[in-house]
Amino acid sequence: MSDASDDFDDYDQGSEFDFDDESFGGSDYGDNEGFEEVKPESTKLKAYEVEHEVLSTADIQQRQDSQIGQVAGILGLSRESVMVLLLYFKWNNDRLLEQYTEDPEGILKKAGISPDDDNNKKEYNIMSVDGFMCDICCEDRQGLKTFALECDHRFCFDCYKQYVTQKIVDEGESRNIQCPGGSCSLAVNNEAIKLIVEDRVYKRYLTLLNRTFVQDHEHLRWCPAPNCEYAIRCDDVSAKDLKTVVPTVQCACGHRFCFGCGLSDHQPCICVLVKKWIKKCEDDSETANWISANTKECPKCMATIEKNGGCNHMTCRKCKYEFCWICIGSWAEHGTSWYNCSRYDEKSGVEARDNQAKSRASLERYLHYYNRYANHEQSAKLDKDLYLRTEKKMTQLQSTSGMSWIEVQYLAQASAVLQQCRQTLKWTYAFAFYLEQNNQTHLFEDNQKDLEMAVEQLSELFEKPIQELAGLKVTVMDKTAYVNNRRQILLEDTAKGLHEGRWRYQVELR
Structure with missing residues (x-):
């Protein structure tokens, strides 16, 4: 166990919080619980940041x-x-x-626009027509209210209202509401809709208009947080840039997400690798890898066989062929060496052994990265619990040490930094899984290791008993700042590597 008071390399232990680009406030969403981006004093963006703007409904x-x-x-x-x-x-x-x-x-x-548009506001009249029968409901009573567009396809007002309401409420349509008259393609425009439907339906229509407006613009995206009504504008990032940048943005609701793919913050891993990693974790590709690593095929009939005993003398139940589990060679050539294969390098088993070793190595490599990814993912899922425990500790610290609410905020800062760094670490392992091994990768792994060690030290310190935390305020603040600084160093270097094309991958980016 590391001593929580150990010095960190190349860092001023006596400094207060020095978060260049981040401080942390409240949020009600997922992995970003408690995060709120702080604008740096300098307007110059870091390599891993993108310029963006939060837009309200107005x-x-x-x-x-x-x-x-x-x-x-x-x-x-x-x-x-x-x-x-x-x-x-x-x-x-x-x-x-x-x-x-x-x-x-x-x-x-x-x-769907009338060709006689003269730039004058059209007046749509609701009127009664003598001797009129609605073609939808076949009503022909006296004084029946009717409505029609410029095309003069007239229907009773109630049927028109029901038709437009159904389009908006049930079908979620705002772009293509046309006259209900047979093959008529004249559009029911905003002014007509406002006149026909109830206020609640019209508000729904305006909401749908906002949705289509954002969805149709390449540089606008809705915040994916539940019940959030903000959109994000990011002009400097397009689809072709997503192999060289991870465009992480932060909404006014506190949620951090990738503008490129809409998933929660996955820096430093680029979108294409994130999608590959998620698919790899979800599908049965690794089940096949496990079968390759733990089973073998009969050399004669190619039936899949799992070893269920200690003896290396195998007999295929399908074709009754006898072979050695170790070298896949014929058992007849082994003489009496039942439990100690002395013919490991015989020519007949070389290819099978190579395939077996490759499958096992591939599985072990995947599990190495997946287990570490899953560990940090599990920690991220406990964010809400950690935040609640932090609030409880802050309250207890106030009552036991006489500190004010402002003075115990360093615990909230530490909690938020831990959450964000674990989110970052989680995706460093997905990114590293696809990297080719070279000097650049080793530098990345060194930064990854430094951040992970710092996170674990801060986590240990954060879990100290309440009676000890009051005396560790400066230490906690210093180490919180250090951890945040290590995260920035890792993200900065990775982002520069993406811009410069330094990273080499084991898969094709497509």
């Missing part, structure tokens, strides 16, 4: 309005028609303007 709606106004000013169309066009072109201004310039009438027709 921000998203403002951006929609701005984009609609910009295009409406260029095309000379009403805002309602431009909104339908932008929905049709998935909010892509360039594609819209290019195609509209080539064929204005054709594009309006395809999008």
Whole structure:
């Protein structure tokens, strides 16, 4: 067990918290419990950071309005028609303007817009028509309210309302709500929807519009935290960059996730390797590896055989062929050497032994990385419990030592650093699994080892009895800062290696 008061190499033990890029606050989501990014004093981003902006619902709606106004000013169309066009072109201004310039009438027709758009706000009237019968419900009573778009496909108001409500509420549609009149493709635009449906349904429609707006923009992504309504804008990262950067962003709700794939923070492992690793852990590829490592095939009929006793003299139940478990050679050639194979290098068994050794080595290598990954993953799953225990310790420390709530915050800092570093360590093992062994890999593993040792020392110190923690405040703060610094060093070096193309992988990145 390491002495919790040991000095750390090349680090000022007397320093207070010196988190260049992070401090930690509250969060209600998953692996990032208690994390809140702190902006560095310098505006210069570190190699592993990406510029991003958190957008509220109001921000998203403002951006929609701005984009609609910009295009409406260029095309000379009403805002309602431009909104339908932008929905049709998935909010892509360039594609819209290019195609509209080539064929204005054709594009309006395809999008479901009346060709007589004159940039005036349309008035949709709900009226009663004498002798009218609704083609949907076949009602023809006196004073029946009706509704129609410019196409004049008229239906009773209740049927129209039910139709639009079903599209929005049941089908989650906002992009392609068309006139219910047979083959008519005229779009039911925002103004008509607002007039037809109830307020709650219209609010749902606006929410769906926001969803499509974010989903259609390459540089926008919704925060995946449960019940979070924020979106993230990250202009500097595209799909082609994801082999050289891990674009980790942090939402206003506190959740940290990868902008590229949407998964929880997986620095320093790039997205393509994360997906390969998760698939490898979930599918049965390692079951096959276990079979290769623990079973052998009969040299004659190729039936799979598992050794169930100590004797190396095997008899295939299928074809009755007798062979040696050690060298896969014919047992007839072994004479009386039943328990001590003296013909290990005989030619007939070389290939089988090589395959067996490769399978066993592959399995052992995978388990080495997986066990360490799983250990930190399990620790990450206990984050919420650790956070609750930290709060309890802080309360106890206040009552036993007379310290104020502010003075015991160093425990919350230590807890948050431990959680974030374990999340980072978890993914270092997935990353290392795919790296080719070379000098760069050895440097990475050295940084990994230093971080893991520091995390374990801080974890030990953090678990000290309450009566000891009051006297260890400075030590805990110093070591918390050191651990955080080691994490930054590892991420910085890995990110620079990605940018510079220093890393070599055992698999193809695709």
